[in-house]
Amino acid sequence: RHSEGSNLYLPGATVATLMMLGALHIRRMYEEKQVDEARRQGREPEFVADWKATFLQMLPLRFISRTWGSLTSVELPVWLRPHVYNGWARAFNANLDEASLPIEEYVSLRDFFTRTLKEGARPLDPSTTCLLSPVDGVVLQCGQVTGTGTMIEQVKGFSYSVSSLLGANPHVSSSSSSLLEDGQTTQNPDESEATSRNQIESATEADSLRASSSQHILTRSPSETGNKGLFYCVLYLGPGDYHRIHSPSDWDVFYRRHFYGRLYPVNERAVRTIKNLYVLNERVVLEGRWSQGFMAMAAVGATNVGSIELKFEPELKTNIPKVGLSLATINSRSYGQNGLNVKAGEEVAVFNLG
Amino acid sequence: STVVLVFEAPSVETEDLSAHEKSRPESRNFRFTVANGERIKMGQALGD
Numbered sequence: 062r063h064s065e066g067s068n069l070y071l072p073g074a075t076v077a078t079l080m081m082l083g084a085l086h087i088r089r090m091y092e093e094k095q096v097d098e099a100r101r102q103g104r105e106p107e108f109v110a111d112w113k114a115t116f117l118q119m120l121p122l123r124f125i126s127r128t129w130g131s132l133t134s135v136e137l138p139v140w141l142r143p144h145v146y147n148g149w150a151r152a153f154n155a156n157l158d159e160a161s162l163p164i165e166e167y168v169s170l171r172d173f174f175t176r177t178l179k180e181g182a183r184p185l186d187p188s189t190t191c192l193l194s195p196v197d198g199v200v201l202q203c204g205q206v207t208g209t210g211t212m213i214e215q216v217k218g219f220s221y222s223v224s225s226l227l228g229a230n231p232h233v234s235s236s237s238s239s240l241l242e243d244g245q246t247t248q249n250p251d252e253s254e255a256t257s258r259n260q261i262e263s264a265t266e267a268d269s270l271r272a273s274s275s276q277h278i279l280t281r282s283p284s285e286t287g288n289k290g291l292f293y294c295v296l297y298l299g300p301g302d303y304h305r306i307h308s309p310s311d312w313d314v315f316y317r318r319h320f321y322g323r324l325y326p327v328n329e330r331a332v333r334t335i336k337n338l339y340v341l342n343e344r345v346v347l348e349g350r351w352s353q354g355f356m357a358m359a360a361v362g363a364t365n366v367g368s369i370e371l372k373f374e375p376e377l378k379t380n381i382p383k384v385g386l387s388l389a390t391i392n393s394r395s396y397g398q399n400g401l402n403v404k405a406g407e408e409v410a411v412f413n414l415g
Numbered sequence: 416s417t418v419v420l421v422f423e424a425p426s427v428e429t430e431d432l433s434a435h436e437k438s439r440p441e442s443r444n445f446r447f448t449v450a451n452g453e454r455i456k457m458g459q460a461l462g463d
Contacts (some may be wrong), residue, residue, distance in 0.1 A: 069434070074429045096439070136439055151419045183456055183458040184458055185458040186458060186459060186460040188432075188460060188463060190463055191460035191461070191462065191463040192420075192422065192424075192445075192448075192457065192460065192461045192462050193419055193457070193458055193459065193460060193461065194455045194456065194459050194460075194461050195420065196418050196457050197455070197456050197457050198418070198451065198454070198455060198456070199416070199453070199454055200449045200450065200451055200452065200453045200454075200455055200461075201451065201452075202448075203447050203449060203451065203461070203462075204447075204452060205426065206421070213421075217416070223421055226419060226421070227421060229462060232417065235444060235447070256444075266456060287421055287424060288425055288427040289423045289425060290423070290425070290426025290441075290444075291421065291422070292421070292422055292423075292424050292426075292447075293419065293420060293422075293460070294419070294420045294447070294449075294461055294462075295417060295418075295419050295449045296417065296420070296455070297416075297417050298416045298417070303457065304416065305457075306418060307457050307458070309420060309452070309461070311420075327416065327417050337421060337460075339417060351422065353422070353423055353424045353425060353429045353445070354422075354423030354424070355421075355422065355423040356421070356422040356423070357417070357420070357422070358418060358421075359418065359419040359420075360416070360417075360418055361416065361417040361418070361419065362416060363416050365416075366416040376441055383461075395456065406457075406458055412416045
């Protein structure tokens with residue numbers, strides 16, 4: 062009787078769990094349908110604080126992200142690969158026909174996630190005066206940064222400041238010099254030499270770059286702006302999208318900042334319920350100048366996609382364990398007086414799982 | 416994941432435009448060619 066009883070429990074608990082997950086999924090689909098409906102009627106989704114966002118703060122998001130990264134790095138047997146990757150493609154609307162390799166050749170999900178595309182899959186707009194999209198995705202917000210507050214709207218009802226996103230606050234330059242003394246953000250001893258060398262470079266040359274840096278742009282008076290405005294565009298990449306980041310124009314990259322930060326999810330729900338999401342999350346900011354003046358590009362990570370790898374700085378490590386690092390840690394580096402010249406459409410970085 | 420672009424571009428006040436440019440202010444100013452919620456692919460124009 063006892064064994065009979067316990068045999069009954071197991072299927073019951075499983076069914077109950079599956080039903081709960083199903084109910085949560087249906088609720089979420091209903092909410093997303095509501096958002097799409099509102100958008101179709103021209104009503105932008107509004108910011109609504111959510112207890113789940115508070116709950117998220119208590120989760121070990123970085124540990125979850127890194128575990129997810131380890132999982133998705135596992136080499137899959139060849140026979141299993143088409144099933145996993147086709148499943149991923151169906152779940153997230155990925156276009157497998159554009160992948161440059163036959164899908165059996167991607168050894169792990171992480172390898173598949175950073176797939177390159179066939180030659181010619183993404184032709185560049187031929188106009189010489191346009192700004193190109195650096196990624197595949199959805200335009201969440203775009204517009205002109207107005208007023209002295211230089212705020213960007215995260216979602217209707219909540220905005221965040223450009224200087225917090227880009228790290229243009231004066232403390233950043235001092236923090237790079239203060240980092241020289243403390244070296245507080247070096248990941249481990251043998252890197253401290255390399256990191257402090259970069260920071261010596263950044264602390265001395267940063268001053269000469271400041272004239273073009275975001276700090277100068279964001280703090281100058283309206284009379285100094287001349288005939289220029291500051292614009293922004295926020296692009297969201299879904300899990301099924303092509304995840305390599307290209308250059309939006311011909312430009313010179315003078316400065317790179319890596320914000321250690323958190324790894325909140327950045328899906329549409331998170332954007333509507335977590336304040337300062339893009340300013341809190343781990344991100345890598347490239348800053349420089351294009352033909353029309355200042356330009357910066359921030360690649361913002363998330364729980365699912367916590368890694369950002371730079372083509373011209375492969376040694377930069379993101380989504381590292383939290384040991385000894387504060388969330389406010391900023392590791393910055395300058396690319397010298399002439400910066401790095403990058404051509405429109407050139408690949409500059411890649412997001413990765415975990 | 417998310418990419419945020421922040422950039423300077425021409426934004427001339429209308430009163431500063433010459434008579435000729437007043438007829439086509441967009442000839443001088445940057446304007447987006449995409450809208451919120453629109454899907455986009457790498458290499459497509461965001462604006463001009």
